[in-house]
Each structure stands twice: as structure tokens, then as C-alpha cells.
Amino acid sequence: MSGFDTLLTEQSSDLARDALAAGLPSSKVESWKYVPTRALNRTQWIEATPRTATEFSLTGGRFVAVPDALRAKDATLSAVESARLDHLYRAQGFALTHGALAHDCLVLEVGRGQQQTVTLKRLANQAAEAGFATLVIRVGAGAQLMVLETFEDSQAMESNLDSLCILWMLERDANATHIRYQAANERAHLFTSIDVQTRDNAHFTLQSIDFGGKLARTDIQVTLGGRGARTELHGLAVTNGSQYHDTHLAVDHAVGDTQSAMAFRTMVDGKGEATFNGRVLIQKDAQRSATEQSVANLLLSDTGRINPKPELEIYADDVTASHGCTVGNLNQTELFYLRSRGLSETDAKAFLQYAFAEKIVDEITDAGIREQVELRLLGELKHGELIAELKESVDV
Amino acid sequence: MLSIRNLHATINGTPILKGINLEINPGEVHAVMGPNGAGKSTLASILAGRDDYEVTAGEVIYQGQNLLDLEPEERAWAGLFLSFQYPVEIPGVKNIYLLKAAVNAIREHRNLPELKAAEFLKLVREKLKVMQMDEAFLHRNVNEGFSGGEKKRNEILQMQLLEPTLALLDETDSGLDVDALRIVGEGINRMRSPERSVLLVTHYQRLLDTVKPDFVHVLADGQIKLSGDFTLAQRLEKEGYEGIEAA
Numbered sequence A: 001m002s003g004f005d006t007l008l009t010e011q012s013s014d015l016a017r018d019a020l021a022a023g024l025p026s027s028k029v030e031s032w033k034y035v036p037t038r039a040l041n042r043t044q045w046i047e048a049t050p051r052t053a054t055e056f057s058l059t060g061g062r063f064v065a066v067p068d069a070l071r072a073k074d075a076t077l078s079a080v081e082s083a084r085l086d087h088l089y090r091a092q093g094f095a096l097t098h099g100a101l102a103h104d105c106l107v108l109e110v111g112r113g114q115q116q117t118v119t120l121k122r123l124a125n126q127a128a129e130a131g132f133a134t135l136v137i138r139v140g141a142g143a144q145l146m147v148l149e150t151f152e153d154s155q156a157m158e159s160n161l162d163s164l165c166i167l168w169m170l171e172r173d174a175n176a177t178h179i180r181y182q183a184a185n186e187r188a189h190l191f192t193s194i195d196v197q198t199r200d201n202a203h204f205t206l207q208s209i210d211f212g213g214k215l216a217r218t219d220i221q222v223t224l225g226g227r228g229a230r231t232e233l234h235g236l237a238v239t240n241g242s243q244y245h246d247t248h249l250a251v252d253h254a255v256g257d258t259q260s261a262m263a264f265r266t267m268v269d270g271k272g273e274a275t276f277n278g279r280v281l282i283q284k285d286a287q288r289s290a291t292e293q294s295v296a297n298l299l300l301s302d303t304g305r306i307n308p309k310p311e312l313e314i315y316a317d318d319v320t321a322s323h324g325c326t327v328g329n330l331n332q333t334e335l336f337y338l339r340s341r342g343l344s345e346t347d348a349k350a351f352l353q354y355a356f357a358e359k360i361v362d363e364i365t366d367a368g369i370r371e372q373v374e375l376r377l378l379g380e381l382k383h384g385e386l387i388a389e390l391k392e393s394v395d396v
Numbered sequence B: 001m002l003s004i005r006n007l008h009a010t011i012n013g014t015p016i017l018k019g020i021n022l023e024i025n026p027g028e029v030h031a032v033m034g035p036n037g038a039g040k041s042t043l044a045s046i047l048a049g050r051d052d053y054e055v056t057a058g059e060v061i062y063q064g065q066n067l068l069d070l071e072p073e074e075r076a077w078a079g080l081f082l083s084f085q086y087p088v089e090i091p092g093v094k095n096i097y098l099l100k101a102a103v104n105a106i107r108e109h110r111n112l113p114e115l116k117a118a119e120f121l122k123l124v125r126e127k128l129k130v131m132q133m134d135e136a137f138l139h140r141n142v143n144e145g146f147s148g149g150e151k152k153r154n155e156i157l158q159m160q161l162l163e164p165t166l167a168l169l170d171e172t173d174s175g176l177d178v179d180a181l182r183i184v185g186e187g188i189n190r191m192r193s194p195e196r197s198v199l200l201v202t203h204y205q206r207l208l209d210t211v212k213p214d215f216v217h218v219l220a221d222g223q224i225k226l227s228g229d230f231t232l233a234q235r236l237e238k239e240g241y242e243g244i245e246a247a
Helices: A005-009 A014-022 A037-041 A079-091 A093-101 A332-340 A345-361 A367-380 A384-394 B040-048 B072-077 B095-109 B117-130 B135-139 B148-162 B178-190 B206-210 B230-246
Strands: A057-059 A062-064 A104-110 A115-122 A129-139 A144-151 A160-170 A175-182 A188-198 A203-210 A215-224 A230-239 A244-253 A259-268 A273-282 A289-299 A305-314 A319-328 B002-011 B014-024 B029-033 B054-062 B080-083 B090-094 B166-170 B197-202 B215-220 B223-228
Touching: A005 A014, A005 A093, A014 A093, A057 A129, A062 A104, A062 A129, A079 A093, A079 A129, A079 A160, A079 A188, A093 A129, A093 A160, A093 A188, A104 A115, A129 A144, A129 A175, A160 A175, A160 A203, A175 A188, A175 A367, A188 A203, A203 A215, A203 A244, A203 A345, A215 A230, A215 A259, A230 A244, A230 A273, A230 A345, A244 A259, A244 A289, A259 A273, A259 A305, A259 A345, A273 A289, A273 A319, A289 A305, A289 A345, A305 A319, A332 A345, A332 B072, A332 B090, A345 A367, A345 A384, A345 B090, A345 B095, A367 A384, A384 B095, A384 B117, B002 B040, B014 B029, B014 B040, B014 B054, B014 B223, B029 B040, B029 B230, B040 B054, B040 B072, B040 B080, B040 B166, B040 B197, B072 B080, B072 B095, B080 B148, B090 B095, B095 B117, B095 B135, B095 B148, B117 B135, B117 B148, B117 B178, B135 B148, B148 B178, B178 B206, B197 B206, B215 B230, B223 B230
Parallel strands: A057 A115, A104 A129, A115 A144, A129 A160, A144 A175, A160 A188, A175 A203, A188 A215, A203 A230, A215 A244, A230 A259, A244 A273, A259 A289, A273 A305, A289 A319, B029 B197, B029 B215, B080 B166, B166 B197
Antiparallel strands: A057 A062, B002 B014, B002 B054, B215 B223
16 A cells, blocks of 8 residues: 555556556665655655745646746657656656656746756645656757756645656757755655756756755756766755655766766764665767766764665776765864864864865855855754854955 | 873784873973884874873873873863874865864863954964965865975964964974975974973974974883983984984
């Protein structure tokens, strides 16, 4: 019995039938091994009611206040887009349920050579409400688009759920940046699937920051399908209390002369648990491709858990690949150095945790979001106010 | 000021210090010299509170307190400062954050008012000038990408700002070129006062030409084998440790 049965039985599609039959993936499915899906089944989810909003938002599975300038002239999905979405819905555990229950499928478009920036705010759903929506974003040849994805930080007493699937279609020389600052309420269950298709010389950048939510699962798939296509993927998860954060990443170097660079950091405290899976595939004909992946995990408590898994599959022979993955507590030598200068142990720890996260935070290209993330980070740290004061007083 | 009495210490069960005795009075500069592996850096590290070592016997009294009972930051608050042999790089922490936080942490424990940004910057600029360091150092990450000499200058800069009562300088002269050695040496000399003591750990005599010690001790095989005045350092330079030990 899945927590989505009530919603799924109301649907008549093949996807709904299949999702009902499959249920949510159990811990036997590798990519869902650590996800506490049982907790999801404790709620019988009901259809979410959208709220009104004046700014572009996702609420109750619907997009509201969609900016006219970005709305696609022809919102009919192309054969390629339909096939890709179908593939996504059928590929992994929760996506089937998402595909069956998605209320809205919005198509945005930035025409050839244009430049746009848009903020999409994901609003919190009410108690036991689950919203599902899909967004297709077309970035024309040589066009630039920056999407800032933010979350409503509200108080919630009951479980709520929000699921969003984004399909990015990047034409030749397109440049897309997706910045996510996830600071949702502490009872939120968030599912986000980001799939990126690239043509020649397209460039996709993702900066993904997770602080909030009870459970946040993010699937990121980038197919480097055109020569010269490249991607930079950065992420930070700050996991505390009894939160569960999960990022599954898959980069497919399908053709030659493609580049990927990934940097992900996780900081777990309390009874938090975080999973990071980073898979890079370099296909047989993808010669002269380059990939680098750096994964660093900081485990600050005895009760927390970190599950990192970098995976590298290379079938071409002329490639440059590097990856590194570390898990550990704070560096004792650094801690001693700071304490020997008179900083209390708590202050010294705050300094080092801040420094650890800053590696990712510093790279956030949108100044407004970077500032919000900084503030949130300092708020999360015990004695973070010391660093806040220092930044305030001596930064020039 | 500092009494080290019969100090024994091990690392991973291996004895390193085998009964050190040393008295340091206010205003004195002591140099501890000795061959590699004699236990010089271990001594400095234990005094500063590093916990990789186990003290198996003996005691250290600093200004009437049992030093070994104090946490590293409590030692700093009590006026102890260690200049590291290998200053630690801390990516992501700006030098100026560390300096200001450290200065104010120590001032708080000396019941002095917190230095506001403008006062702090005035003070730090003055000390940078002494150490012939560019202001850009303040906004770089702590020791990250610093040359060996820059790291050591940064240590002495910290010492100038924190104004310790007892400074432990662990191989501060290693990795310095002639000019840096002079700047660091003069930086240390400026700190000499009747209330402040210095324990200088070094392998070579060269820093002692600038910072002239009141006492020189030879540490070998975990014990102080010989003590004397400045001329002992000159003898060591000429005859080497083996010559002295044989004598």
C-alpha cells in the first residue's frame, strides 16, 4: 500500500496503473536504498490546492503568474521532448508516480540569441497535500537563461509534498544556469528531477543548495549530446535534525569533446542523513572528453549518516578524468591551530564548518541568493554570529 | 613564570621526552637546541596543548597554574603563544577573521574592551608594517598559498597582535631567507620586555645572531643534556651536537 494509492486510483492512464502496481521503490532498489520511503507511505496524500500568487510560483502542482515573455508560443511537446519525459517517468522509482500525477506541464522558451532571468518560487503545500508538476524549458541557439529556484520558508506542522520535474532543452551555443536555494519547511517532502539535453557547445551550470525539508531527493541528469557541450554542477547540503537529503547525479558524455566538472559538499549533524551518488559515463565514441568530480563530506555527529558513492564508467580511451571523495570530521590540526590562538572550541568549529561550506557558497553566481545562503549558513552554525559579525566589520 | 619538572611524554607509546627540567623567569629568552628527533618540537607542542602526545610523568607550572590541565584556548587566554613550525593552512577562513576573533577572544579574558573594526584595523596595519607584510595578506585565506617565509611572518604578526606573556617559537627560522630571517628576528626582538619570556626552539644558531638568548639548552634524546649562556650556541655551531655530547 503506497501513500499515493488514493490519488493514483483516481487516474486512468497507463502510468497511473503502472505506478499503482509498482508502489514506491523499496530499499532493495540501489538508487533508492537509503530513502526512507516508508515515511512517505504513512501519509495518504491528497490533491493539493493551488494558492494565488503574484510572482511566478509553483503551488499545488500548478504554475501561476507565468511570465508572458517566457511562455512558449507553441506549447505542444516535440516528439523528442515527449519521448524524453516518458523515458524519465519510467526510469526511476518515484518518477512513475510523478508522471501519473503531474497536473501541469508548462513549456517555457527563450528564443534564439535572447537573454532572460526568471525566479520560480516553490510554495509550500498544505497538510497531506501533494503537488506534481513538470516544466519544459527550451533555450534557443545562442540564448541565455538563468533560473533561480527558491522555496517558501513557512512553518508547517504536518507533512506536505512537492514534486517538480524539469526538462532543459539546450540548443547550439545555449547557456543555461539553474540556481536552487532549497529552504523549505521542515515537514516538506521534496522531489526534484532535473534533466538536461545539450546540443553543440551548449553550457549548463547548476548550483544547488539544500538546507530545508524533511526529505529532499534531487535527481540530476545531464546528457552532453553535442560536441563542445559542457556542464558545471555544484551542490551543498546542510543536513541536521532528522532530515534526509539525497542527490543523485548522472552525467552522460555521449559524444566527444565534452566536459563536465562537479563539486558537491555535504555537512551532516544530529541525526541527519545524506546520500550523494555521482555517476559519470563516458561513452565509447566520446573521445577527448574531460571530467572532474570532487565530493567532500563532513560528518559532525555520531548519530548522523553519510552515504557517498562516486561512480566513473569510461569506455573511451582518450579522456581526462579525475575524482576524489572524502568523508570525515573536522581536521584536528586546523582545530588545534585556531584554538591555540584563543578561539573557543565552538568558535573554532564554526570557522571550519563555515570554511567547508564556503567553497560551494562562494561560487553562487547570483549575489542575492548567495547572500541568503550565507545568512542561513551562519544561522545554522553554533556561534555562527561570530563570523557574521566579523564579515560585517572587516570585509571591504 | 614557567617550571617544567621531570616531564615525560610518549607518542603512540614511544617515549619522546624522558625527564625535562627547565625554569623560565619573566623577561628571559631561552633557546632549546638539539639534533633532529631530540624532542624539541614535542616539547613546544605539549606546552601549547596539542593532544597527540601523552604526558606520562612530571608537571608544568605556568604562573601558578598546572598548565597541562588547561585546554589549548585556555592556555592562549593565559598568555601562551605557539608559533608553529608548520603553520596550518585553513582554506575558506580569511586571515583577518582569525586575527580579529583571536585578538578579541584574548582581550575578553584580560578584561579589556573589545576592539572595534576601526581600532583593530589601525592596530593590525601598524603590525603589518613591522613585519613588512602587504595589507592584501589580511584578505587571503589563513596561510593558504603563502610561501614558507610568509607563513612564518604571519605567525610573528599574530604574536605581535596577541601580545603573549610566554612565546614558544618552534623552528621559526626554518625555511627563511636572509631578509625574512632578519624581519622575523627583529619582530621577535621588539616583543622582548621584562614581563615577557620567550622559549625558542631551533636547530641552527642563525636566528640566535639576531635574537640573543639569555640561556641555551641542548636537548638530546628527550633530555636537556647541557645548559649555558649564548656562547654554548656558538660552540654548537663550531663543534656540532656530536662534539658537545661526547664532551
